[in-house]
Amino acid sequence: MLGSSRLVCLLVLLLECCLWVAAKRDFYAVLGVDRSASKKDIKKAYREQSRKYHPDKNPGDKNAEQKFVELAEAYEALSDDEKRRLYDQYGEEGLKGSGKQFHNPFDIFSQFGGFGGGSFGQRAERRGPSIVMPLDITLEELFRGVEIEVEINKQIICPICRGSGAKSHEHVKTCHSCGGHGVKIMRQQLAPGFVQQVQVTCDVCGGRGKIVQSKCAACAGEKVKRGSSQMTVQVERGMGDGQSIVFEGEADQSPDQRAGDVKFTLRQRPHPVFTRKGDNLYMTQAITLKEALLGFEKKVAHLDGKDLPIARKTVTQPGFVQTIKGQGMPKFGFPSERGDLFVEYSVVFPTTLTAEQQKLAAKLFEK
Known part of the structure; x- marks a missing residue:
């Protein structure tokens, strides 16, 4: 039998192992999907869950806030093919060991047309211009709701130098002219004994406080390049012509300012049968003279x-x-509530009548 001290050590070790196993997160379980789930299933699960646990909808609820963060991390890991491969093979530790970092959960949420930016991390005060794009859509899609994948071409921060414009971080040096402040103090003598101090932007570094000694080969020192971004536009049931879906911070990127928004404006195509006014639908139905007089049953x-x-x-x-x-x-x-349908009837009269039909009609209407 084991000695009492060895038994205690063994129990402690087992307890630590259990805690370690419990602490490991199953990203598939976080999203509520199977390990064989497709990208579309993962996107759908994240979109539904993230809206449910968004801090703006659960003010002061720390558990909801933590769940919102976990959902973003799970989605980011499983929606990327390389990250998912690493996670499936090595777990969360494999992602950490690869150096792949998780992004701001509110940035992830905004890719789905989120309704808020949140307070995780500071955002730059300056903002770049927004991108406004029309999105053609049918009345059927507005009726049923639809998920549309859209790829946009935009300016992105260079993934090689990460917006520094330098070959490596060793090639970024503090500006010797302004000491890294980006501005210099210039003194001007207005009159004997009177000197004015003026703060001006450093002409050497352009106000950045840093000088690039060797430029990044990927972006030629421009810090940005052209790239593409895949967005999932969720058109909800009942949306209307001219309504906008906004993706916060998804426009052209720049290391010097916060990205503007991408705004999709719905543009409904004309429908051959139905006309929409608000929540109501209107249509015209042609009927024969016989149907107008005797009644009818139809299917539309x-x-x-x-x-x-x-x-x-x-x-x-x-x-x-x-x-x-x-x-x-x-x-x-x-969406469980609906407007009304208004059917206007037009009667199609016969172009000609035979002599016998004329007699029958005259007899029918003689009284």
């Missing part, structure tokens, strides 16, 4: 692809408008 293909029955049991006058409750557009933000 709705925007979700399902057949919608419409019927009249009495005489239908040309221009009569029938209201079908709850068959309009979903209301944005409350």
Whole structure:
């Protein structure tokens, strides 16, 4: 049998191992997806969960804040093929050992058209221009909601020098002219005994306080280059023509200022059948003279692809408008509620009548 001291040591060691195993995070479990989940499934899970636990929706809730951060880390690890390979093979320690760092969780959230930037990390006061792009969309897509992948070409910070413009960090030196302050004090004598001090931007470093001795070969010292960015635009049910979806901080990047926003403005294509006004839909339905007089039952293909029955049991006058409750557009933000559908009827008269038909019609209407 083991001695009491050896037994205690063994129990402590087992306890430490259990705690270590418990501390390891399963990124798949954090997002609530299987290990075989596709990129699309991972994006969908992150989008739904991150909105639920966003700090702006859970003010003062530290658990929600921690969950929001974990969701961003899990998404960032599993949405990147190389990071996912490292994680699947070596776990979270493999990511740390590779030097791959996690980004600001609010920056990750903003890629999905997030509704807030949060307070994690300081943002530069200066902002670059925003990018405004029209996004053509059908009425069916506005009815059902749709997820659209969009790739935009933009200016990105050079991934080699990380915005320094230098070959390596050893080639960035403090400006000898301004001592790294970016400004210099100039003295001007206005009159005997009167000297004015003026602060001017350093003409050697251009106000940066640093001088690049050897330029980065990838960006030729420009600090930025052209690149592309893949964005997932989530068009929610009931959105309307002219409505905007904003991706904060996703416009052209610059090491000297905060990036502007990318704003997608929805532009609805004309529909051959339905016209939209607010949450209501309008359409014109042609019926024959017989149907106008005797009534009818028809089916109309709705925007979700399902057949919608419409019927009249009495005489239908040309221009009569029938209201079908709850068959309009979903209301944005409350998709379970819907507007109404208004059907205006036009009667198609026969172009000619035979002699026998004329007699029958005359007899029908003689009284």
